[in-house]
Amino acid sequence: MARTNFSGFATTWRMPIIVWQVLFFLGPLLFMIAMSFFLVKNYRMVEAFELKNWEKMLTRGYFWDSYILTFWLASLTTAVTSLLAFPASFALAFKVSPSVRRWALFFLIIPFFTSYLVRIFSWYVILAESGVVNALLAHIGLGPYTMLNTKFGTLVGYMTLTLPLVVVLQTFALANIDRNLVQAAHNLGCSPARAIYAVIVPLAKTGLIVAALFCFILSFGDFVSPYYLGGSKPPTLPILIIDTTKSGQQWPRAAVVAVVMMLTLISIAFAALALAYRKRASR
Amino acid sequence: MNQPLVTFDGVVKRFGDFTAVQQLDLSINAGEFIAIMGPSGCGKTTTLRMLAGLDQPTEGKIHIDGQLMNNVSPHQRDTPLVWQSLALFPFLNARENVEFGLKMRNQDAATRRKKAMDWLERLGVGEFAERNVETLSGGQRQRVALARSLVTEPRLLLLDEPLSALDAHLVIRMQSVLTRLQRELGITFVYVTHSQSEAFAMADRVVIMSNGEIAQIGQPRDIYREPANQFVAEFVGRNNIISGTVTGVSDSNLIIQSELGEFTVSDHNKVTAEGKDVTFVIAADLVEVSRSPMNKANSVECTLISEEFVGSVVTLFLESSSGTELKVQLQERELSTLDHTAGGAFYLGWDSDSAHLLPA
Secondary structure, eight states: OOOOOOOHHHHHHHHHHHHHHIIIIIHHHHHHHHHTTOEEETTEEEOOOOSHHHHHHHTOHHHHHHHHHHHHHHHHHHHHHHHHHHHHHHIIIIISOHHHHHHHHHHHHGGGGSOHHHHHHHHHHHHSTTSHHHHHHHHTTOOOOOOTTSHHHHHHHHHHHHHHHHHHHHHHHHHTSOHHHHHHHHHTTOOHHHHIIIIIHHHTHHHHHHHHHHHHHHHHTOOHHHHHTSTTSSOOHHHHHHHHHHTTTOHHHHHHHHHHHHHHHHHHHHHHHHHHTOOOOOO | OOOOSEEEEEEEEEETTEEEEEEEEEEEOTTOEEEEEOSTTSSHHHHHHHHHTSSOOSEEEEEETTEEOTTOOGGGSOOOEEOTTOOOOTTSBHHHHHHHHHHHTTOOHHHHHHHHHHHHHHTTOGGGTTSBGGGSOHHHHHHHHHHHHHTTOOSEEEEESTTTTSOHHHHHHHHHHHHHHHHHHOOEEEEEESOHHHHHHHOSEEEEEETTEEEEEEOHHHHHHSOSSHHHHHHHOSEEEEEEEEEEEETTEEEEEETTEEEEEEOTTOOOOTTOEEEEEEEGGGOEEESSOOOSSEEEEEEEEEEEEETTEEEEEEEETTSOEEEEEEEHHHHGGGTTTSOSOEEEEEOTTTOEEOOO
């Protein structure tokens, strides 16, 4: 009789997550990939296996314009958010007492209690032509500036979504590094400022990259900010998906966009994690 | 005599309510190998960290090479520290770790590389230069850490229990590496340890600390044979400590009555008067042991409780009729003459000159 390694207890506990992933992630994903080969005839989707949708989308300039814009905005957000978050995370990790750090992390999580949509709409009041920022700038004789329906607006929206999360993740990464190593650097003649890039960033590298990766994934796939704060023109990929489904029920072409987005994010995630966990070559 | 390289003048270090170091006065000469020894929490590591500038004294002054160091930040000093955890940078290979201090001094890449390689070779780990430090063995990492600290050619090297993570046989080997380096380079080593064998084996002078204060400073032999107080006598270990009252003074000898019996102890300083309570120490290796009564100035009859065998030396733990534990250290080859596995009485004895009277 064949020897089995079946452990009823462990398998029972693992089943829910496996079922969940198959039903709500793997299944829909496979269906979406299949759908990208379907055809639409008379506003109705027909099962098929044709490359037409892929040809149609990948040869269109507007698709690639949208792709490059989305990629660029997500990259820019990732860079700006990581840089803006770092001083705050650094201070929380190294300069404050543990109790202050706990409270700060608590306040950073509070934004997630409210709807993202509500937070985005609140920016209307702040960024509008007659909004708070322009009213303040008018006092010193500047403006008014158009900030809504611009790429700047989109960026602000993305950061509303990502900045608190990036600060939290960076703070954990920095707080966990071995203080002895930082002191050892000082002891070897490294000034505190220089130690940041000579020792602290390399030590916290994995966590910092994971924080940036989350920022990129959230921004790349976000629909709300480019739509409401960026004015949806030119469209980012998530907006393109909505537009495509609305115009002539082109779900299969929208599926093509979605699959391309998935592939992009998977590639980025793999590259980022490879970089994050790269060990130095050893002979 | 030249001016000392390092001086502590009335140095106090408090962390909140806790006083880690109190009223420390110590001077360390150039070229000296000094060991600071004491139990956990005695302030020895804090003392070392103050030398590196990683902790600032709350009171008092620290001078290095005549310069007041109180407000000099760690990175502006040349006081490399070999860490207990070694604190090698995991994101750099062995050579880059050694180069770190030179890089911070803005030396060019070629010079850095050459100096780093020279030091790695000198410490016998040249072949591992390009290796990830996490893949090296404990002993190899230890040598890389030493090279990293010595590459800037400091006048003062600080070592914080650097050998505590090594296997026993490596400790012995690293001890000789360290003493040889220190002699060859002529630089000052300040070596913090809780290990008496490390301190005694390597140091020119040993500082024993207790509760943030210096309990005794002296050459290893003096500390071993002439402990200044009961703390040192107990800390150094393998000492029998006996307290009693002086019942008679004759010439340079005291007659001391204790619960173990009556003893004669030499008192060359002749400062002790009759009726005083005193404590004396008799080192375990100065006690003779026999199965028949001995004709010695001092003797005690005991029964054997246990023995501790550490190679060529054996320690016997014995108990007197009054319940006091006594220790005897002897060569393993002497043990066979004792027939020690058979029960019965053991007789301990020592000369009155062998005992060391603790200063009151």
